[in-house]
Amino acid sequence: MTYNVSVVIAAGCVVLAIVVLIGAGTARPVQAVSYSSDGRTWTPSLAEPLMDSNIRWVPGTVGYRSSTSTTAPTQTAACK
Helix, strand or coil: CCHHHHHHHHHHHHHHHHHHHHHHCCCCCCCCCCECCCCCCCECCCCCCCCCCCCEECCCCCEEECCCCCCCCEEEECCC
16 A cells, blocks of 8 residues: 555545544433423423522521612522
């Protein structure tokens, strides 16, 4: 095998490796969770938030926590 043939084969292997690696891209997980309120209709997201957005959920905290701002204290609820 001559030098020129070796260079062409090596370049071909490099191009093939680049094409394969670019085509592979990054792994993207498939969302396997679906939600249903009636057991018949399934959607990939909730129709409304699961928790009240006015309550700040902090693990282990019970009651009210004072805020450093001038607003009223933020209500917190315990997560157990």
